[in-house]
Structures are given as C-alpha cells and as structure tokens.
Amino acid sequence: MNSERLPRLFRTFAWQVRRELWEHRALWIAPLAVAAFAMLVQLGAALTASDAGRAAALANPAGAREFQVLYSAMIGSIVIAGLLVGVLYSLDALQGERRDRSILFWKSLPVSDGMTVLSKAAVPLVVVPLIVFPIVVVSTLVMMGLQSLVWSLDGFDPAQLWARVDLPFLWLALLYGMPFMALWNAPLYAWILLASAWSRRLAFLWAAAPFAAILMVEHLALHHTPAHWLLERRIGGGVLQPYSANGEGMVWIERLSDLDPARLWSLPGLWAGVLLAGLFLYAAIRIRRSRTPN
C-alpha cells in the first residue's frame, strides 16, 4: 500500500458517510426530535408537579434516585430512537439505490463495493452513536437547566436536584456502553444490510422471514426454543449486558464502580456476533457487486 492510498481511502470513506447523511436526514432528525419530545414531557411533569409531592420525594431517602431515573429514561428514549432509525436506514441502504437506479451513478465512480457497503454499515454502528451522544449530553444539560429554573421559581433549591441527578455518571455510562452496543448489534445490522442488498423489495420481510420461520418451527415442533432465546438475548443484550448486573436484567447499575468491563468485553457472544457480522457484510459486498437497477 503506497503512501497516498491510505489517506484517499479515509477521504472517500468520509465522503461516503457524508452523502448518507445528506440522503437520510432522519438519521439525525429522529434522535433530535425524540430528545425534544422527551424534554417537553419532562418539563411538563416538572411544571405540573405539586410542591407537596416534590417535597415528599426529596424527603424520602429511598427515592433519592427517583429523579435520576427520569433522566435515564430520557437518555434511553434517544438511544432507542437512534437504534430504530439505524434499522430503517439499513433496510433501505442497498435497496434504495437500485430502486431509483442511482446505483448506476454510484458505480460509475471510483468507489469500490467494499467501501460502499462498509461505509453504509458504519452509519448505524458508528455514525448514529456519534450523533446520539452529543444530543444526549446537550439535551440532558438543557433539561437540568430548565428543571432548575422551575424548581427555583417554586421555591426549591436546585442544588437538591443536582445532588440527586449525576449527569456525568449518566454520560460516562452511555459512553461506556455505546461501543459495546455497536459491536453487539453489528450482526443484526449486517444481516439487515444483507437483506437490503439481496431483496428487490420488502427488505423487511426478507430480513425477518428466516427468523419467523425458525421461531415458528421451534415453538410448534420442539420442546425447547434455543433460537428464540438467542434472538431475545441478542436484541436485549445491547442494553442488559452493560447496564445490569451479570447482564441478567435483574439489578441495574447505579454507579461507575458497578460497571464490569472485563466481563463485558470477554463475552463469547460478542465476538461470535462480530464474526457473523463480518460474514454478512462480506456476502453483502459480493451481492452488491453484481447488482444493477431493479
């Protein structure tokens, strides 16, 4: 590999990602809209809360985390918006270009099929998290400011709020979980991209049908349901593994010392999934090479 090849690969990759963001503006609008909506809901709740109720919550030592949970829920809704918009994006990513025939334009440029597919895979796995994180930071910060204002107007000390909502912890926890989530979900997104490359239309059906068939057979004909269990663990695992004790979903983490990166990053399921994602993406690249407009 000569000296100018590598920078060019990076530059092309960056332009590929940029063009995906031009085409699919929902990638940043959806998390932003959900963040705005979550803020409205939370602001409404803060405005309508009774002084007595708030005083009672503050007085109750067991309810010390009550305020923080609201912020966790807000962050969760923004993250889920990002995950879902990533699914919708991936369903269309390799099919839309054949539907509108623009694949003939993209293929007329010095961008390989590998580069194209990998840049499209990077969108839900890397780019969306990079969009979601700043939205989370800014929206939670703005929300804390607004809530502090409401509290002061109601005669409460905002310091009480800040003592109960540990924003840096929430941000760090998100930062801690996001890379794991991306790799853990990689086989799901890669599978959807493969379905998008493969199918002429209704990529969703192609992506879902094999699972539906396996689950049906399993539930009707077998006494145990390993595929169902695996799929459930995969879909829920992105959140359960980093944020609950032993990834079991029974006890949620509450402080940085609860985090267990050694366990998280040595999960065999994580790396098996990454391997599977690689296979799916390789297949998607091969299929994209022979694809012409529908």
Next chain:
Amino acid sequence: MAVVEARNLRKTYRNTVALDGVDLTIGEGRIVGLLGPNGAGKSTALQAILGLVSHEGELRVLGRDPWRQRGELMDEVCFIADVAVLPRWMRVRQALDYMAGVHPRFDRARAEGFLARTTIGRDSLVRELSKGMVTQLHLALVMAIDARLLVLDEPTLGLDLLYRKSFFDALLSDYVDHSRTIILSTHDIHEIQHVLTDVIFLDRGRVALGATMEEIEARFVEVLTVEDRLVAARALKPVSERRMFGRTSLLFDGVERELLAPLGDLRTPSLADLFVALLGDNGPREAAA
C-alpha cells in the same frame, strides 16, 4: 496498449445468450459507435466493460479486469448509463462537492464552467430538474473528469432533438481529444454518424461488423439499379437488396466501383442504411467482418 481488449467474450442470462463470443480491440483516441437492434447485446457488452456484470472469456479495460477491479478502473473510466440515474435527493452543489471529494480526476472549475452555460441552479434538487437538465448536469459532471475512457449507453434516450444535438455538440467540442476514447451506443444513428471513427454492429450477441469509418466508406457501395440490369447486379453478389420506388437498391461489400458504375447510380451508404441492410430482415445477418 489497447483501451479495450476482449477475446471470446460471453455472457449468458439464465436461458438467453446476451454475448456469444465477442472479440473487440479498441485503441486509444477512437470514438466507437456500438450499434445493433434491441437485444443485440449492446448494453451487456458495455456493462461488462464497466465491470457491472460478470462475464466469461477474456476482457481487459486499460489493462484491468473490470469485474474484479471496478473501483480502481473508475479512476480512469467514466460512464453515463442511460439517463436519469443521478440521485434525485441530491442538490447540484452536493453533487459537485461529492464528486470533488471522491474523484481524484474531477475538475470542479470545469464542471462549474459547463453548468454556467445552463440554467441549472446550484441549490436545485435533482428531482426538481427536467429530464434534459438532469442530462446536462450529468454530462457536466462527467466531462469534468479527466478520464481515458468514456462510455455512453443510450445517453440521450428520451430527450428531444434539441437536447440530443446539444449533448453531442458539447461532447465533441469540449471532450474529444486524441488521447480520450469514447464508446457509445444509441439508436439515433444518423445523429452520431459524423462523430464516429469506428463502428461495431452487434447482432444476437455477435459482432456482425467491426470497422473504421474509412474502411466502411471504402468497402460498401450502394447501387440504385433498374429492372433490366438487376440480373447483372445480382451476379456480383450484393449483401442485401431492397426495393424502393420502382428501383432496387443493392448493397455491395468489397466490390470494385468500376464494376458497379455501369449498373446504376452509386452512393456511399449511411450508417443507418448499412444497419438496415446488414441487420434488417433482408440482410445477410451473418458475420461480414
């Protein structure tokens, strides 16, 4: 080194043979018209050259295997495959930015120069442009690429006469030079005749005729003859024959003009005449090359 070199190029789709052993050699600086009836294999041949479809047989484009090295090949090759493939959601400005970003041989100032001659606004979305304007935009983008090979597959399909004419005029005046090779397929034969240096007639997946324009002028003669000289004319083995307005037009391949002159009026057939004569219902439909 030839720009395109194909030996026994074959492509089969399920039950149909699209290319049935095509041999091609296209040298640098040639402007080649790929002509043939619908289903003759023109698009398949162009798609194979561009690495869009797999193929059997040997095929090198600028020394590369287009199917395995499309990404690298597109540094030096550009194409307009049929109109209206520019992404409809894109803005003109975005198209320029993107091309400048990914294409090392794209000259943005050149593209801006071409666009300045049109009424296309930089902030327009492709979907807001008329079909003719989209073609102008695509041509501006492609002509700003310093490519060694330009492939045009029915580039003016669906455009009116004025846009077709300005398309080829722009191409000729601003793009053609001796180091650039152009391969184009179109049904509007008479509009491109004067542009070409070479023609390849494809018929049912085979090369029916491949020759330079000079060779064609030297080889083919059309004779308009009358009834009483028809027998003598037929004895010289015309490759096709058709009746028109009480006279008979016979096409000869490689027969001396002195032999033909006494039989009637001689003229050099146009490409369209040749097309009909060689590939039409009354033609030989066999390899004449």
